[in-house]
Amino acid sequence: MKSYTASKKTPYFFIAPAILLLILFSIFPIFVALVISFTDIDLAGLADWTTISFVGIENYKEVVKDPIFLKSIFNTLFYVVFGVPLVIICSLGIALLINFGKSRIFKAFRVVFYMPSITNVVAVAVVWTYLYNPNLGLFNYILNLLHLPSVPWLQDPVMAKVSLIALALWRAIGVNMIIFLAALQGIPKTYYEAAQLDGANGWKQLTKITLPLLRYAIFFVSITTMIGWLQFFEEPFVITNGGPLDSTTSVALFIYRNGFQLSNFGYAAAGSFILFIAIIIITMVQFKFQNKNTDY
Amino acid sequence: MKTNIMERPTKPLHKPEANPERKSKAQQWLVGIILAIGGLLVAIPFIWMILSAFKTESEVVQIPPTLFPNEFTMENFQNLFKNMNFSVYLKNTIVIVLWSFVGLFLNAMAGYAFAKFEFRGREKLFYLVLATMMIPGQVTMIPVYLILNEMNLTNTMAGIVLPSLVGAFGIFLFRQFMSTIPDELLEAARLDGASELRVFVQIVLPMSKPIIAVQGILTFIAGWNSFLWPLIIANDESLYTLSVGLSLLKGQYGGNFALQMAGSTFMVVPIILIFILFQKHIIDGYTISGMK
Numbered sequence: 001m002k003s004y005t006a007s008k009k010t011p012y013f014f015i016a017p018a019i020l021l022l023i024l025f026s027i028f029p030i031f032v033a034l035v036i037s038f039t040d041i042d043l044a045g046l047a048d049w050t051t052i053s054f055v056g057i058e059n060y061k062e063v064v065k066d067p068i069f070l071k072s073i074f075n076t077l078f079y080v081v082f083g084v085p086l087v088i089i090c091s092l093g094i095a096l097l098i099n100f101g102k103s104r105i106f107k108a109f110r111v112v113f114y115m116p117s118i119t120n121v122v123a124v125a126v127v128w129t130y131l132y133n134p135n136l137g138l139f140n141y142i143l144n145l146l147h148l149p150s151v152p153w154l155q156d157p158v159m160a161k162v163s164l165i166a167l168a169l170w171r172a173i174g175v176n177m178i179i180f181l182a183a184l185q186g187i188p189k190t191y192y193e194a195a196q197l198d199g200a201n202g203w204k205q206l207t208k209i210t211l212p213l214l215r216y217a218i219f220f221v222s223i224t225t226m227i228g229w230l231q232f233f234e235e236p237f238v239i240t241n242g243g244p245l246d247s248t249t250s251v252a253l254f255i256y257r258n259g260f261q262l263s264n265f266g267y268a269a270a271g272s273f274i275l276f277i278a279i280i281i282i283t284m285v286q287f288k289f290q291n292k293n294t295d296y
Numbered sequence: 297m298k299t300n301i302m303e304r305p306t307k308p309l310h311k312p313e314a315n316p317e318r319k320s321k322a323q324q325w326l327v328g329i330i331l332a333i334g335g336l337l338v339a340i341p342f343i344w345m346i347l348s349a350f351k352t353e354s355e356v357v358q359i360p361p362t363l364f365p366n367e368f369t370m371e372n373f374q375n376l377f378k379n380m381n382f383s384v385y386l387k388n389t390i391v392i393v394l395w396s397f398v399g400l401f402l403n404a405m406a407g408y409a410f411a412k413f414e415f416r417g418r419e420k421l422f423y424l425v426l427a428t429m430m431i432p433g434q435v436t437m438i439p440v441y442l443i444l445n446e447m448n449l450t451n452t453m454a455g456i457v458l459p460s461l462v463g464a465f466g467i468f469l470f471r472q473f474m475s476t477i478p479d480e481l482l483e484a485a486r487l488d489g490a491s492e493l494r495v496f497v498q499i500v501l502p503m504s505k506p507i508i509a510v511q512g513i514l515t516f517i518a519g520w521n522s523f524l525w526p527l528i529i530a531n532d533e534s535l536y537t538l539s540v541g542l543s544l545l546k547g548q549y550g551g552n553f554a555l556q557m558a559g560s561t562f563m564v565v566p567i568i569l570i571f572i573l574f575q576k577h578i579i580d581g582y583t584i585s586g587m588k
Contacts, residue, residue, distance in 0.1 A: 008415070010409075010413065010492045011409040011413035011415040011418075012409075012415065013492075014405045014406060014408055014409035014413070014492075014496070015405070015406045015409045015410065015421065017402045017405070017406075017462070018402045018403060018405065018406035018425075018462040018467060019406065019421060019424075019425070021402070021458065021461055021462045022424070022425060022428050022462060022464065023424075024443070025436065025440055025443070025458065025459040025460075026428040026431055026436060026464075027424070027427075027428065028439075028443070029435070029436040029439035029440050029443065030431060030435060030436065030439075032439035032442060032443065033435050033436065033438060033439045036438070036439065036442070041442075046442070046445060094331070094334065097327050097330060097331050098331065100323075100324075100327050101324060101327055101328060101331070102324060103324065103328070105328065106328070106331070109331045109332075109335055110575075110579055111571075111572065111575050111579075112335040112338060112339060113334070113335065113338055114571075114575070114578075114579065115338070115339075115342070115568060115571065116338060116341075118517050118567055118568075118571055119342075119521075119563075119564045119567055119568070120520070120521040120523070120538075120539050120542075120560075120563045120564060120567070121521070121523060121539070122523055122539040122540075122542045122543045122546075122563070123345075123539070123542060123559070123560035123563040123564045124341070124560075124564075125543075125546075126542060126543075126545075126546050126556045126557075126559065126560045127341050127342075127344070127345045127557065127560050128341060129546070130344075130345075130348070130553050130556065130557065131341060131344065133553075135359075136356070136357055136359070136361070136553065138340075138344055138361065141359075141360065141361055170338065170341075173338075178579055227432075230432075231432050231433065231434060233434070233524075234523070234524070238543060238546070251434075252434045255434045255437070255438075256434070256437070259437065259438045259441075260438075260441070260528055265438050265442065268438055269435075269438055269439070272432075272434045272435045272437070272438065273435065275432065275434055275435070276431075276432055276434075276435045279432060
């Protein structure tokens with residue numbers, strides 16, 4: 001009997017540390033964020049709570065009029081619209097090529113393409129800033145060797161966004177390629193054998209067997225990649241710090257800057273809730289879109 | 297010409313046998329070459345980083361640039377420790393990595409309970425855990441800072457470590473793996489009088505080696521790379537991690553690319569070595585964890 005009562009408490013003992021930490025640092029903060037987004041809390045309010053006052057939806061009203069916030073939304077959409085398809089096409093393409101290879105050497109390519117995704121973002125940013133350097137950088141040197149004009153990689157507002165996408169793409173390929181490879185290896189070989197007997201060529205096999213069967217993996221990757229781009233932060237933060245002229249500021253960077261550099265905690269919290277709601281809506285739309293297409 | 301035409305009817309008989317094989321071999325080579333070129337492009341930043349780290353400061357700004365260092369120097373690496381506090385940053389980073397292994401243990405404990413015990417609220421609590429995966433970092437960033445501030449933990453190591461100590465994804469993966477451990481084994485140990493903690497440490501953990509290997513490596517990489525939270529919480533340079541120190545270096549020595557490349561190499565090469573050593577575990581880990 002005693003051991004029975006003991007084992008009733010045991011599972012709670014095992015989950016308690018993890019659950020408490022998750023509640024304190026993940027669940028509870030959501031409510032805190034919601035509350036402070038309706039207040040004018042700043043650095044003074046941090047020290048003395050009596051100076052904080054309730055301002056209703058003032059923060060939200062102000063933030064949607066903030067020209068920098070609007071610009072950051074535009075930039076983030078730019079990242080999503082170009083970044084998501086690029087990540088999917090490149091990682092799927094590389095996964096297909098690696099999967100096509102029969103020799104053992106092809107396994108080594110997995111390591112090469114995966115490597116950028118595990119390396120430190122600051123180190124990577126430092127290296128790419130050097131590569132992108134207009135005078136001393138390797139990229140412009142190679143362009144000049146080919147008698148092409150230098151490109152203002154990080155100096156031109158549009159080009160800077162493209163340069164950041166290139167860097168983030170380089171880092172994003174690895175993980176997604178592995179997900180696609182795992183999915184590709186799950187497709188039974190017999191499907192292809194049957195198709196070959198029916199005389200289907202490689203292209204037909206790709207479009208009629210492989211891609212339809214990868215639909216779930218493609219859906220998973222597109223959702224996670226989209227959420228990732230919506231939260232795009234570290235690359236613009238370290239490389240351009242949002243510049244030139246806020247042309248690379250993402251919504252996440254806008255939130256960080258208002259929260260930690262300007263100490264407008266309430267204002268930043270309002271911005272973060274708008275981002276949160278946007279992520280939820282976009283994800284739900286994607287799920288709905290996916291459900292419509294699941295007839296085969 | 298004439299003989300050619302005459303021979304034609306016989307050729308198709310050979311074709312289906314010899315040609316597809318040669319064609320597929322050519323295709324294999326083509327794909328291999330495409331991947332090799334792609335792989336080289338992907339590796340260029342790393343190659344350039346490592347080569348530049350051993351060049352002198354004047355050689356790095358030289359035009360046209362040299363591929364291999366003319367004068368092989370370790371001076372940049374020495375400068376990291378002499379002029380910058382890289383030894384302090386390295387120590388802090390290692391402390392964070394060690395703490396994150398404590399977090400790994402807590403994740404394993406929670407995953408074990410969710411996998412192997414029946415208790416009230418199990419389903420609900422597990423959904424709660426999964427729900428935390430969907431909360432974007434930007435939303436919790438400011439409130440977590442305020443909470444830590446209330447707990448007087450800003451500018452402390454505890455404040456840097458605690459918020460990311462446990463993670464829903466880790467708990468989820470441990471639960472998935474540990475639910476395959478047979479109940480009979482645990483029961484037998486309990487009948488032999490082993491305490492619950494002992495069952496966990498001496499039976500469950502050794503049986504979960506594959507998932508611990510994957511999680512351990514990923515935990516190490518995440519701890520080694522931790523950047524944003526140390527940046528927010530640490531005001532004192534004595535608490536900076538390698539990545540925070542490196543971003544400081546980028547600001548202070550913006551023009552000294554050789555030094556910057558040395559700092560980056562110092563951060564990246566250990567991770568690359570660990571990754572190459574254990575890559576089989578990591579890459580296969582995605583298949584273990586059923587991410588198909």
